[in-house]
Amino acid sequence: MLKYQHIADALEKYIEEHELQQGDKLPVLQDLMNQFGVSKSTVTKALELLETKGVIFQVRGSGIFVRRHKRKGYISLLSTKGFKKILEDFQITSKVIELDIRKPTTEAALNLNVGLDEDVYYVKRIRYIHGQSLCLEESYFNKSVITYLNNEIINESIFHYITEGLGLNVGFTDMFLHVDKLTEEEADYLGLEKGDPKLYVESIFHLTNGQPFDFSKVTYNYVQSQFFVQAVL
Amino acid sequence: MLKYQHIADALEKYIEEHELQQGDKLPVLQDLMNQFGVSKSTVTKALELLETKGVIFQVRGSGIFVRRHKRKGYISLLSTKGFKKILEDFQITSKVIELDIRKPTTEAALNLNVGLDEDVYYVKRIRYIHGQSLCLEESYFNKSVITYLNNEIINESIFHYITEGLGLNVGFTDMFLHVDKLTEEEADYLGLEKGDPKLYVESIFHLTNGQPFDFSKVTYNYVQSQFFVQAVL
DNA sequence: ATTATAAATTGTACCGGTACAATTTATCAA
DNA sequence: TTGATAAATTGTACCGGTACAATTTATAAT
Known part of the structure; x- marks a missing residue:
């Protein structure tokens, strides 16, 4: 199993299980590096994946936050071109x-x-x-x-x-x-x-x-x- | 302007202007590194962007290929969850x-x-x-x-x-x-x-x-x- | 020719690092 | 208290590197 994939899965699972809500803060990059015992770029890649999936959003200088809407049963799409x-x-x-x-x-x-x-x-x-x-x-x-x-x-x-x-x-x-x-x-x-x-x-x-x-x-x-x-x- | 953004734009423009078709091969990673005078990871980031946008697809061991459908006037979306x-x-x-x-x-x-x-x-x-x-x-x-x-x-x-x-x-x-x-x-x-x-x-x-x-x-x-x-x- | 095997090509995962930009927090002055 | 300024925090861009997996091409064997 790829490390970044594993990290992404783990974080997504964590968000679901702990029922984190929109805007809730996740551990900072440094903590995630330590926690998973990987380099910065590996964590970053995992986070990029989650950002693309719409699971989190990152704010430079501030942190990593949960993005989670309340509505269920919707098929998830991403608009690529603004x-x-x-x-x-x-x-x-x-x-x-x-x-x-x-x-x-x-x-x-x-x-x-x-x-x-x-x-x-x-x-x-x-x-x-x-x-x-x-x-x-x-x-x-x-x-x-x-x-x-x-x-x-x-x-x-x-x-x-x-x-x-x-x-x-x-x-x-x-x-x-x-x-x-x-x-x-x-x-x-x-x-x-x-x-x-x-x-x-x-x-x-x-x-x-x-x-x-x-x-x-x-x-x-x-x-x-x-x-x-x-x-x- | 960010380097990877510039590279992505340049490649996309190249594809359009030269009217490349689905499956056409682009220069290999190494060539792109030389051509733009940047490191491998910067080119990779640009390519990831284009892959997400659906402009290219990459095949390990083979190369980078154009992904381009013929239909016009469609709004572009991406399904994140399969x-x-x-x-x-x-x-x-x-x-x-x-x-x-x-x-x-x-x-x-x-x-x-x-x-x-x-x-x-x-x-x-x-x-x-x-x-x-x-x-x-x-x-x-x-x-x-x-x-x-x-x-x-x-x-x-x-x-x-x-x-x-x-x-x-x-x-x-x-x-x-x-x-x-x-x-x-x-x-x-x-x-x-x-x-x-x-x-x-x-x-x-x-x-x-x-x-x-x-x-x-x-x-x-x-x-x-x-x-x-x-x-x- | 056909098929198997080895070598070269080419993209992907991951590391560890430097520099920097945006934000937040601490500090100081009015 | 307010507001400005400096310092610390935190994510992003980019570099250069190693190892490796999938594919293609070259080579050898039948």
């Missing part, structure tokens, strides 16, 4: 339907890890690709992280604003996908029929330090929903 | 509807990289999860690789048979997903209504040396289609 970049490849335009500051829904509060009485930015918009309706999107931004938003910023690039304008570092994202039927309202927005297929995606975006800042729910037009997956068995 | 393993987590049963040796369709021949007159195994089956219909699956196996198949093997685990029984090494898999509406025939098999949503998945399974051996088309019941994606921006 969604941001993917969308940039196409010609995406968007129309903002709503933009205001409000209290989050319990669902949004839970996923953003904020209180129900805290202010968040709410954005509802339709996105178009080559003029065709691509999706209907609702986003909640943690106002204590994204301190200011306006229509212009949203129509440019929110992520560009977050990284360049606010100087924040975007890290990992958890996404939950499922296929379902369009409601009447969704169908209206997308110009389809009620009951037609949709791809529904919930995303939770985090900074590199693990802080969630954006919870979004997106309903995709099925005609546009094409994915390519590279599976590693 | 699909095999995922399915093992649930209680999956299956009923074989058809199993025979036949000539491949042009589509299957193309994806399996075999001639139209070569024999392939064709398997059609329904899979159930906890007794509920999960999906309708059609598979084509390259008979020159998978030399023998029968009902029993299929009902056990094909992948177990391939790795243990035949001693083959399963490598990477390309998968193409999209959302669509069920045809009447599919709806019948899955016990749903015509026009209901479906998740349609085409997969091409390869050995570690890049040889494709299984082309399969799967229509998933939308009620069961839940995915979790870890995005890295």
Whole structure:
């Protein structure tokens, strides 16, 4: 058995058995080296594996933390090319339907890890690709992280604003996908029929330090929903 | 700019610009070290990145090869947990509807990289999860690789048979997903209504040396289609 | 020619090290 | 207490090396 594989397995097992939660700290690199009696690069390789699998995230100067979502029964995938970049490849335009500051829904509060009485930015918009309706999107931004938003910023690039304008570092994202039927309202927005297929995606975006800042729910037009997956068995 | 990042970018750019195809050989590690004037581990790191992104695959003792599918406009994802393993987590049963040796369709021949007159195994089956219909699956196996198949093997685990029984090494898999509406025939098999949503998945399974051996088309019941994606921006 | 065996090629695992960047903690000044 | 500054902590990039496993190529034997 490979050493790095063994270490990765052991750590994953440890996380499960001790029911560690998102953000819990694991032993530092040096400790892991001693504990397993291997060199730094071997531990690093094990950690890289776990990071790719989405089991942990590492913060330079701070430590190694558990990444663990609560939902069960989901097939685990990894997006290799940033969604941001993917969308940039196409010609995406968007129309903002709503933009205001409000209290989050319990669902949004839970996923953003904020209180129900805290202010968040709410954005509802339709996105178009080559003029065709691509999706209907609702986003909640943690106002204590994204301190200011306006229509212009949203129509440019929110992520560009977050990284360049606010100087924040975007890290990992958890996404939950499922296929379902369009409601009447969704169908209206997308110009389809009620009951037609949709791809529904919930995303939770985090900074590199693990802080969630954006919870979004997106309903995709099925005609546009094409994915390519590279599976590693 | 990080060295390994630069190398990865340069190689990816090279592949695109020179329109290299699936299976084309890249310079060996030693050459890349010299060419970029870096150590072995730096090149290795760049290659790991590209392998994770699905741009290349490496074969020990043989070389570094291009992995490049022809289809455009697909969003790229990576399955972190093997699909095999995922399915093992649930209680999956299956009923074989058809199993025979036949000539491949042009589509299957193309994806399996075999001639139209070569024999392939064709398997059609329904899979159930906890007794509920999960999906309708059609598979084509390259008979020159998978030399023998029968009902029993299929009902056990094909992948177990391939790795243990035949001693083959399963490598990477390309998968193409999209959302669509069920045809009447599919709806019948899955016990749903015509026009209901479906998740349609085409997969091409390869050995570690890049040889494709299984082309399969799967229509998933939308009620069961839940995915979790870890995005890295 | 065919087949077995040996040698060369080529990627992978792992070590131990240096330098450094980001974060956290300790320290000091106002 | 607050805020700035320095020091310690901790992960990341990169080097150069050894050993080895899988594959391919060369060589010898039949």
